[in-house]
Amino acid sequence: MSKVFVVDIDGVVCNHANAICEFVNNKFGINSQVDDVTSWDHDFGPISFVKAVEETYCREDFILGMPVELNAGWFLKDLAAQFEVILASARKPVCHAATRKWVEQNFGNFEVIFPGSKTDIQAHFLVDDNIDEVISFTKTSGCRTSFLFKRPWNNNADTARRLLPIPNCSSVVSFREIIEQIKGN
Numbered sequence: 150m151s152k153v154f155v156v157d158i159d160g161v162v163c164n165h166a167n168a169i170c171e172f173v174n175n176k177f178g179i180n181s182q183v184d185d186v187t188s189w190d191h192d193f194g195p196i197s198f199v200k201a202v203e204e205t206y207c208r209e210d211f212i213l214g215m216p217v218e219l220n221a222g223w224f225l226k227d228l229a230a231q232f233e234v235i236l237a238s239a240r241k242p243v244c245h246a247a248t249r250k251w252v253e254q255n256f257g258n259f260e261v262i263f264p265g266s267k268t269d270i271q272a273h274f275l276v277d278d279n280i281d282e283v284i285s286f287t288k289t290s291g292c293r294t295s296f297l298f299k300r301p302w303n304n305n306a307d308t309a310r311r312l313l314p315i316p317n318c319s320s321v322v323s324f325r326e327i328i329e330q331i332k333g334n
């Protein structure tokens with residue numbers, strides 16, 4: 150039986166910050182960029198990141214228009230040749246149907262789930278942009294490996310310090326790096 154590889158959606162295969170910046174820029178006439186989003190609830194000035202997510206994720210047209218992260222399609226295809234791939238997200242129920250549609254339109258036929266925590270999934274590998282998920286996933290079993298997908302909101306000294314002592318846990322800047330690291334599994 151193949152090992153299971155869990156892939157997070159927002160901040161990993163979906164460039165959600167790009168979509169949110171575009172929404173905020175159009176609505177408020179500002180000029181924000183993904184690199185400005187250096188915290189989970191970035192304050193754009195007229196609106197916070199979390200508030201912008203609440204305003205937009207309930208719209209199917211917004212979800213379906215969200216950009217795919219560079220090389221994500223290649224990455225998922227490559228993984229699927231070796232593992233059972235599950236896409237997992239903490240997105241709220243209001244956009245579950247649209248999220249499934251987005252996955253299908255952009256990547257084809259993949260299982261999509263919305264668990265409370267990715268740690269509860271029976272799986273061997275995880276890639277996520279959330280340091281808490283990444284650490285908790287490996288802590289439950291020594292046989293698990295996780296990757297923190299480095300993004301502006303987790304690229305800081307505190308995150309690096311927390312990640313350092315955790316075995317089987319590393320940060321990566323590209324999908325290619327993950328593929329290289331799991332060779333032979």
Ligand SMILES: [Mg+2]
Binds near residue numbers: 160161
């Ligand atoms: Mg995420």
